[in-house]
Amino acid sequence: MKSHTAYLTFHTKKRKDIIPITDQVERIIRESGIQEGLALVSSMHLTASVIIQDEESGLWRDIMEWAEQVAPERPTYHHHRTGEDNGDAHLKNLLMHLQVVIPITRGRFDAGPWQRLFYVEFDGQRDKRVIVKVIGE
Amino acid sequence: MKSHTAYLTFHTKKRKDIIPITDQVERIIRESGIQEGLALVSSMHLTASVIIQDEESGLWRDIMEWAEQVAPERPTYHHHRTGEDNGDAHLKNLLMHLQVVIPITRGRFDAGPWQRLFYVEFDGQRDKRVIVKVIGE
Amino acid sequence: MKSHTAYLTFHTKKRKDIIPITDQVERIIRESGIQEGLALVSSMHLTASVIIQDEESGLWRDIMEWAEQVAPERPTYHHHRTGEDNGDAHLKNLLMHLQVVIPITRGRFDAGPWQRLFYVEFDGQRDKRVIVKVIGE
Numbered sequence: 309m310k311s312h313t314a315y316l317t318f319h320t321k322k323r324k325d326i327i328p329i330t331d332q333v334e335r336i337i338r339e340s341g342i343q344e345g346l347a348l349v350s351s352m353h354l355t356a357s358v359i360i361q362d363e364e365s366g367l368w369r370d371i372m373e374w375a376e377q378v379a380p381e382r383p384t385y386h387h388h389r390t391g392e393d394n395g396d397a398h399l400k401n402l403l404m405h406l407q408v409v410i411p412i413t414r415g416r417f418d419a420g421p422w423q424r425l426f427y428v429e430f431d432g433q434r435d436k437r438v439i440v441k442v443i444g445e
Numbered sequence: 446m447k448s449h450t451a452y453l454t455f456h457t458k459k460r461k462d463i464i465p466i467t468d469q470v471e472r473i474i475r476e477s478g479i480q481e482g483l484a485l486v487s488s489m490h491l492t493a494s495v496i497i498q499d500e501e502s503g504l505w506r507d508i509m510e511w512a513e514q515v516a517p518e519r520p521t522y523h524h525h526r527t528g529e530d531n532g533d534a535h536l537k538n539l540l541m542h543l544q545v546v547i548p549i550t551r552g553r554f555d556a557g558p559w560q561r562l563f564y565v566e567f568d569g570q571r572d573k574r575v576i577v578k579v580i581g582e
Numbered sequence: 583m584k585s586h587t588a589y590l591t592f593h594t595k596k597r598k599d600i601i602p603i604t605d606q607v608e609r610i611i612r613e614s615g616i617q618e619g620l621a622l623v624s625s626m627h628l629t630a631s632v633i634i635q636d637e638e639s640g641l642w643r644d645i646m647e648w649a650e651q652v653a654p655e656r657p658t659y660h661h662h663r664t665g666e667d668n669g670d671a672h673l674k675n676l677l678m679h680l681q682v683v684i685p686i687t688r689g690r691f692d693a694g695p696w697q698r699l700f701y702v703e704f705d706g707q708r709d710k711r712v713i714v715k716v717i718g719e
Contacts, residue, residue, distance in 0.1 A: 309446040309583040309619075309718065309719050311618040311619065311718065311719070313618070313685065313687055313692070344448040344450075344580070345446075345448065345580060346483070346485055346578065346580060346620070348620055348683050348685055350683070350684075350685065351694070352693070352694030352695075352697065353694050353695075353696070353697075354634070354635055354636050354694075354696055354697065359539060360491070360543060361491055361535060361538075361539070362491050362524075362535065364524060364527060365523075366522070366523030366524045366525075366526050366527060367522075367523065367524040367532070367535055369523045370522045370523050370524050370532050370535070370536065371535070371536070371539065374516060374536050374539075378515060378652060379648060385640070385641075385644045386639075386640030386641065386643045386644050387636075387638060387640045387641040387644050388640075389640050390638060390640060395641070395644050398635060398636065398641055398644070398645070399644065399645070399648050401635075402633060402635070402645065402648075402677070402678050403539070403540070403677070404539050405542050405679050406634060406682070407682065407683065408543070408544065409485050409487070409544065409546055409683055410487075411450065411485055411487065411576050411578040413450055413578070418450070418576060418578070419489070420488070420489030420490050420491075420574065421489075421490075422490070422491055423489065423490075423491065437694065439685050439692060441620065441685040441687070441692070443580070443618070443619060443620060443717070443718060444446065444448065444580060445446050445448070446583040481585040481587075481717070482583075482585065482717060483620070483622055483715065483717060496676060497628070497680055498628055498672065498675075498676070499628050499661075499672065501661060501664060502660075503659070503660030503661045503662075503663050503664060504659075504660065504661040504669070504672055506660045507659045507660050507661050507669050507672070507673065508672070508673070508676065511653065511673050511676075515652060540676070540677070541676050542679050545680070545681065546622050546624070546681065546683055547624075548587065548622055548624065548713050548715040550587055550715070555587070555713060555715070556626070557625070557626025557627050557628075557711060558626075558627075559627070559628055560626065560627075560628065580717070581583065581585065581717060582583050582585070
């Protein structure tokens, strides 16, 4: 079994944003030399997600508006008594899950026709990381 | 390390539906010959999920009604400006996550007492695929 | 490739609760002897979740209150016609997902600065299990 580990760093200008990362993850898979296996692509922070969705800007707006409806920003989270103001971002991370596992077949992300990877930031404007861990042969 | 990859195809008569897939996934695990490892069971589309839940039709109705409440069908999604009408299905996929990873112990899905696998379709009536990727030894 | 499987059992006094499990999972990773790989940490029940979040009790209250808003307790779930009363717990499990996959690097959970593991119980007061399956080398 082989393994390969890489870290991506994001620093968004906006507090909330969606960033395509398929090309970066595919490059890491190629660097690993692994032909058959799995890759974990996971946020290392509690206020961001990694998702698989469609490369369509209207849909990205829908996703962010929906997250705001289901887990809204508001001042009254208990978490804010610690001095934080990002309670909603923790809940949005739970809503969309922090990670995906992707299949690698013949050295490539074995994706469906429209499947693309995205980093979804809910509390940015600072350095945040994603881990990509590839295992296989 | 060994690996084994298989694809399941679904074409539901109804637009939204829940389909048991445990038997098909267990057959793929047996075919792999893998005794100890992990299997990724993941939707290859952005408008369907793979979940682990209970084989109980009342619960299935609860799950679909809940998804409709949290991520309702409506004409006003930005995504619909592209000609699509399935914005809700993308959000339901995010709500329930697209995939599960299952443990394989002594050649079998190492499941809890009621854990069964389901394909959850939110925008069917066309061919859609699930990938099952097994790795281990 | 090596693999290692362990099971954790929880029996909460309260019906709903959040329990830190990072130390137990890290002990299992050390026992496995695996230096590079992945660990699946997954609920074996349909009414509990495993999540990665922050060790902060205010946030835990926010998480439980949010789950109650998005997937509330109520008597009218179809699932309750079977004699059950935990329809909400099944939906909360779907909301937060049942599992996480964690990266192992140099023999340790390769976590971000605040990432801790938690078992989230939505229908406790009875024995329930989590599986930890480690694979790698």
